[in-house]
Amino acid sequence: MELNNILVVGLGQCGCRITDGFKSLNPELTPIYINSSEYDMLDCKHIRDYNKHIFNGADGSGKDINKALEFIIEDKPRLLSFLDKFSQFKYMLVVSSLGGGTGAGTLTEFCRIVKETYDIKVGVLSIMPSLTEDKLSLDNALTTLKELSSNKFLELVDSVTVANNGKVKGGNYAKINRQIVKGFSQALTLTTDSREERIDTSDLSKVFLNNKGYLSILPMPEYCDSIEESLLEARENNIFVCNSEDMECGYGAIVLNEEYNLKEVASLINSDETLFKSHDKEDPNKNMILLGGCSFPRDIINDLRTELRTRNAKKVERKLGLDDEEFDIDERKKKIMSSLSENGNSISRNRRRTNNINKILDDEDIDF
Structure with missing residues (x-):
């Protein structure tokens, strides 16, 4: 993926903070910030007058997703005027929490507005609250996840990925956000220059954008005693939600160090289109499996x-x-x-x- 072609959109407080983290780690990215409260974005380092939009007349949603939905519907003309300034981008990554108010409440409608108005590929990165959080957060997450997993929503976007806050043991939100940004950024830049089997930005774009469905991101550990044990450890520690056993996809990409047997790993994946695979000799820590066009992992629901x-x-x-x-x-x-x-x-x-x-x-x- 060519980062300078990607517009990262933060919806709500959580989405804006993670979007800010993306910009800090990847200066080539262009961030914009959309929220119902300007106060919630005071700690965002890269926010400017030209790249922020506060819903008209809003002063926070109080985790009320219905109230947030009213904000975006009533403010649609102003929102479109704001988005017109960024219509040159080819890919939009929309970042939002599932348990909050503004992000969760506006996510579906925002994606619908974008898809109906602009010729742009849309990916969604949504953040699921830990199961220990308050009931309202879990209620919001359940409602929003049901929307995201529906065929109607999957027709609006080109990929959906869910990150799970509960996977970071003892982590505060800042630590969780950093881990999400780091992992997803690695996925966006998972290219290699290997002479045998090279993965370029065009290949990676197919995994992200040419599949309608769920995008599974699976960072792999150092090789264990077997590929099965390695996959088990990867799933247990993965902050990104993946199907527990399903390794079926449309397009996929595998980049692993030389301890792994690429053919052995590839044999476990059923790809409808093609599976790009490569060793990365320059960066032995770049271990990741990307599967695009997967079925939605309903276990989280x-x-x-x-x-x-x-x-x-x-x-x-x-x-x-x-x-x-x-x-x-x-x-x-x-x-x-x-x-x-x-x-x-x-x-x-x-x-x-x-x-x-x-x-x-x-x-x-x-x-x-």
């Missing part, structure tokens, strides 16, 4: 849904005064319903509470 269902079940247990024991979801439901039947409440109220048990397991509000 299931993880979010399970966490929210578990929290909701615990909430009901506290309301009913049950012991804080460890149950799976089905056992929790049985325990709660058993308690309800023993409460001696009126039949109608008891029935309403029983119906609420089914609601909470689907992340719906309950009424006590």
